[in-house]
Amino acid sequence: MAATQVVDITEQAKPKELFxxxxxxxxxxxxxxxxxxxxxxxxxxxxxxxxxxxxxxxxQLMVPNNHFVSPQVFNRMFTMHGTxxxxxxxxxxxxxxxNYLVPLMIGARDMAFPRMNAFTFWISALGGILLYFSYxxxxxxxxxxxxxxxxxxxxxxxxxxxxxPGHSTDYWTLSLLLTGIGSVGTSINIMATIISMxxxxxxxxxxxxxxxxxxxxxxxxxxxxxxxxxxxxxxxxDRYLGAHFFDTQAGxxxxxxxxxxxxxxxxEVYVLVLPAFAFANEIIPVFSRKxxxxxxxxxxxxxxxxxxxxSVWAHHMFTIGMGPGANTFFTLSTMIxxxxxxxxxxxxxxxxxxxxxSFKSPMLFCVAFLFQFLIAGLTGIMLSAAPxxxxxxxxxxxxxxxxxxxxxxxxxxxxxxxxxWYPKAMGRMMxxxxxxxxxxxxxxGFHLTFDFxxxxxxxxxxxxxxxxxxxxGWESWNIIVGVGAVFQAVATLIFVYNLISSYYKGEIAGRxxxxxxxxxxxxxxxxxxxxxxxEPSVGSRxxxxxxxxxxxxxxxxx
Amino acid sequence: xxxIVDYPANMFNPAATPAHAIFGVSMFVLAMTGAIFVLVTxxxxxxxxxxxxxxGDTGDPVQIFGSNQIETSWTVIPLLLVLMLFLTAxxxxxxxxxxxxPVAAVDVDVIGHQFWWEYRYPKLGIITANEIHVPISDPKxxxxxxxxxxSVDVIxxxxxxxxxxxxxxxxxxxxxxxFDPEKTGLYLGQCAQYCGTQxxxxxxxxxxxxxxxFATWVAQQQKPAVAPADAATAEGKAVFEANACVNCHRxxxxxxxxxxxxxxxxxxxxxxxxxxxxxxxxxxxxxxxADPNEMKPGALMPAMRLxxxxxxxxxxxxxxxx
Numbered sequence: 001m002a003a004t005q006v007v008d009i010t011e012q013a014k015p016k017e018l019f020x021x022x023x024x025x026x027x028x029x030x031x032x033x034x035x036x037x038x039x040x041x042x043x044x045x046x047x048x049x050x051x052x053x054x055x056x057x058x059x060q061l062m063v064p065n066n067h068f069v070s071p072q073v074f075n076r077m078f079t080m081h082g083t084x085x086x087x088x089x090x091x092x093x094x095x096x097x098x099n100y101l102v103p104l105m106i107g108a109r110d111m112a113f114p115r116m117n118a119f120t121f122w123i124s125a126l127g128g129i130l131l132y133f134s135y136x137x138x139x140x141x142x143x144x145x146x147x148x149x150x151x152x153x154x155x156x157x158x159x160x161x162x163x164x165p166g167h168s169t170d171y172w173t174l175s176l177l178l179t180g181i182g183s184v185g186t187s188i189n190i191m192a193t194i195i196s197m198x199x200x201x202x203x204x205x206x207x208x209x210x211x212x213x214x215x216x217x218x219x220x221x222x223x224x225x226x227x228x229x230x231x232x233x234x235x236x237x238d239r240y241l242g243a244h245f246f247d248t249q250a251g252x253x254x255x256x257x258x259x260x261x262x263x264x265x266x267x268e269v270y271v272l273v274l275p276a277f278a279f280a281n282e283i284i285p286v287f288s289r290k291x292x293x294x295x296x297x298x299x300x301x302x303x304x305x306x307x308x309x310x311s312v313w314a315h316h317m318f319t320i321g322m323g324p325g326a327n328t329f330f331t332l333s334t335m336i337x338x339x340x341x342x343x344x345x346x347x348x349x350x351x352x353x354x355x356x357x358s359f360k361s362p363m364l365f366c367v368a369f370l371f372q373f374l375i376a377g378l379t380g381i382m383l384s385a386a387p388x389x390x391x392x393x394x395x396x397x398x399x400x401x402x403x404x405x406x407x408x409x410x411x412x413x414x415x416x417x418x419x420x421w422y423p424k425a426m427g428r429m430m431x432x433x434x435x436x437x438x439x440x441x442x443x444x445g446f447h448l449t450f451d452f453x454x455x456x457x458x459x460x461x462x463x464x465x466x467x468x469x470x471x472x473g474w475e476s477w478n479i480i481v482g483v484g485a486v487f488q489a490v491a492t493l494i495f496v497y498n499l500i501s502s503y504y505k506g507e508i509a510g511r512x513x514x515x516x517x518x519x520x521x522x523x524x525x526x527x528x529x530x531x532x533x534x535e536p537s538v539g540s541r542x543x544x545x546x547x548x549x550x551x552x553x554x555x556x557x558x
Numbered sequence: 559x560x561x562i563v564d565y566p567a568n569m570f571n572p573a574a575t576p577a578h579a580i581f582g583v584s585m586f587v588l589a590m591t592g593a594i595f596v597l598v599t600x601x602x603x604x605x606x607x608x609x610x611x612x613x614g615d616t617g618d619p620v621q622i623f624g625s626n627q628i629e630t631s632w633t634v635i636p637l638l639l640v641l642m643l644f645l646t647a648x649x650x651x652x653x654x655x656x657x658x659x660p661v662a663a664v665d666v667d668v669i670g671h672q673f674w675w676e677y678r679y680p681k682l683g684i685i686t687a688n689e690i691h692v693p694i695s696d697p698k699x700x701x702x703x704x705x706x707x708x709s710v711d712v713i714x715x716x717x718x719x720x721x722x723x724x725x726x727x728x729x730x731x732x733x734x735x736x737f738d739p740e741k742t743g744l745y746l747g748q749c750a751q752y753c754g755t756q757x758x759x760x761x762x763x764x765x766x767x768x769x770x771x772f773a774t775w776v777a778q779q780q781k782p783a784v785a786p787a788d789a790a791t792a793e794g795k796a797v798f799e800a801n802a803c804v805n806c807h808r809x810x811x812x813x814x815x816x817x818x819x820x821x822x823x824x825x826x827x828x829x830x831x832x833x834x835x836x837x838x839x840x841x842x843x844x845x846x847x848a849d850p851n852e853m854k855p856g857a858l859m860p861a862m863r864l865x866x867x868x869x870x871x872x873x874x875x876x877x878x879x880x
Contacts, residue, residue, distance in 0.1 A: 472746070
């Protein structure tokens with residue numbers, strides 16, 4: 001009886017609000033849905049800004065000894081591009097989707113700690129603003145500095161006061177400390193919500209894969225942010241209170257920073273990729289019309305990836321001189337993580353197998369994700385072999401590899417997630433016609449840029465160089481890479497236009513436009529503030545499948 | 559038509575044992591990942607085509623939730639592949655990093671600076687900068703070059719792809735590296751760890767010489783500076799020694815004993831200045847001395863603010879230091 005009462009068909013009454021009332025309601029909201037949207041809009045803004053920086057970088061590198069920007073400006077560009085994309089695009093956009101979807105998918109009314117949710121958003125937002133304020137305030141006493149120019153991983157002792165005078169490095173440190181608060185708070189919220197607010201009947205074994213993956217991702221954030229925070233505090237102590245943790249002139253250790261950073265940095269990239277997997281886990285089954293193949297293995301593989309990712313960090317340090325023992329260990333641990341990752345790819349393939357695949361916009365992006373993530377994983381395996389990394393580490397091959405993951409896998413899944421859940425959040429479908437333009441331009445641009453970017457790495461081009469010599473043979477590849485960047489920029493602008501115009505002109509979505517199976521599709525589009533009028537009660541992993549197929553419910557098989 | 563010489567830093571054109579070993583393992587890795595790519599992509603494309611929803615075909619297909627046998631096999635097989643890959647890589651790690659230095663090896667200390675390379679040959683009494691000469695190594699009587707590397711400031715990285723993988727120069731730490739070049743020639747590379755404004759122009763030039771040419775080079779480098787042969791050059795030396803130049807630069811056999819900048823004793827014997835970034839011609843040298851930041855913005859050598867006469871004199875002196 002309780003299963004049929006899951007669906008809320010109450011029509012939402014919309015009172016007329018003054019503009020200032022609207023602004024006030026957003027500024028003071030503790031509703032996970034509004035906070036989720038704010039995270040996402042914030043991240044989209046920075047995506048465009050950091051994307052513009054990438055275009056500047058690629059134009060400067062189109063030809064050898066170019067003078068489009070000075071070395072000082074270039075070095076700030078790549079530092080800000082990386083820092084922004086990881087901390088002010090990747091993390092917020094993924095936390096935004098998690099904030100929006102996790103309570104809905106577990107049948108909860110909101111997150112466990114709504115006020116902390118709001119606090120962590122605003123403090124993260126402050127972090128981003130602080131980082132960009134460095135363009136104005138970074139000069140410090142010496143008239144040196146500006147935005148940080150030490151690379152997004154800010155290796156010591158380059159970040160010590162003697163080599164980075166002014167305050168640019170401090171803006172890097174402080175803004176990331178702020179945004180770290182946001183990450184930790186949201187992770188606590190996600191884990192507490194999933195543990196204690198699942199609706200009736202939803203055991204952990206019936207949790208949809210998206211909340212499962214966000215659960216593991218939140219665990220990783222809680223473990224990994226500590227080392228980064230500690231290192232940043234040590235750096236501040238070095239810079240201002242006379243400590244010498246990383247001050248090699250006084251006997252400190254440069255390698256210490258590198259260890260601390262990558263103990264954070266490697267789990268961080270899994271923090272970024274697990275939500276992308278989460279989106280694929282929801283979209284691929286719905287558009288193949290088949291349940292995900294091997295749910296228990298998918299959960300086990302995710303947990304395995306979470307734990308193993310804590311043990312691979314020094315594959316970023318194969319060239320720092322750790323010695324054969326450590327190089328061998330980290331080669332092994334990194335190669336092992338390929339096994340659960342491969343299991344996921346095979347499970348997605350098996351989900352498609354025997355299905356009825358439809359190529360609507362969310363699925364287009366997830367299909368591209370499958371091909372691209374496979375390649376990204378394979379170049380990762382190449383880099384995991386320490387000797388190969390001795391050549392390719394810190395080269396354009398690495399840049400190509402990680403952009404293959406960040407753009408080819410993660411960003412593509414994020415685009416898919418937008419097309420899939422926008423109808424739920426906004427009540428309107430996005431334009432499929434514009435989506436196809438977005439998709440194909442993005443695919444062409446992505447492959448032009450990042451396929452060909454592997455080659456200069458193999459031909460000896462290191463990363464973070466503002467120019468290069470004409471006699472190295474890198475020029476033609478850099479030109480192709482630059483052309484692809486322009487395609488991607490146009491594609492992204494089409495996407496942003498689609499987001500805005502669909503809000504006003506999109507076809508009304510209805511409650512369940514994709515004929516999907518998880519709880520968020522059981523309430524109206526957009527959901528009411530309280531999500532569900534009655535607490536849902538579920539008997540399987542796909543409660544809406546059970547309602548739509550009473551003759552063949554999942555509960556008979558699980 | 560591009561040829562292999564158009565790619566001087568190509569790791570797939572190895573010319574020394576460490577680079578050869580890496581080439582071998584990389585071929586194996588590429589073959590294995592290539593095969594996996596073909597297999598999985600093939601299956602993906604097949605699935606996407608074969609299982610497309612046909613028009614008018616509504617209704618959901620048979621739901622399959624998993625298969626223990628299939629899932630076990632695609633766990634075990636990758637584990638075995640990983641094991642194979644790991645053992646191959648481990649072998650090269652050990653063969654490269656656990657070596658005993660032959661008695662006839664050439665020892666070079668490499669010290670990284672922002673934005674240039676300092677080279678010292680402790681057993682030969684040579685100090686030079688930016689261009690390194692080493693002998694080829696005959697496998698029957700090996701004379702490999704063994705480098706001990708560190709930095710005075712930030713982390714740098716020494717990368718000559720045709721000779722070996724890269725190794726970082728870390729301040730307050732010494733990292734060893736070696737290579738045994740098998741062909742004479744000039745090998746190019748550059749700093750591979752971001753080290754500040756002019757990281758991009760911290761270029762590497764390794765000259766691999768025949769044993770005879772190497773001996774000639776060593777003999778020349780071991781000599782103190784050439785004394786000025788005429789009045790103009792002597793005047794240049796006087797200007798050099800009266801200015802702040804001597805605070806940073808060393809010219810062996812004179813009173814210039816600065817250690818912060820490159821050793822200039824045999825500057826005129828080098829093909830390039832500014833760590834490989836600028837050809838070593840009198841015009842370029844003069845421009846460099848006038849204001850290094852014009853040519854390499856962010857270089858740590860300040861503009862010397864010499865008048866034209868002194869500038870000409872010092873340049874003449876520098877070009878005499880063969």
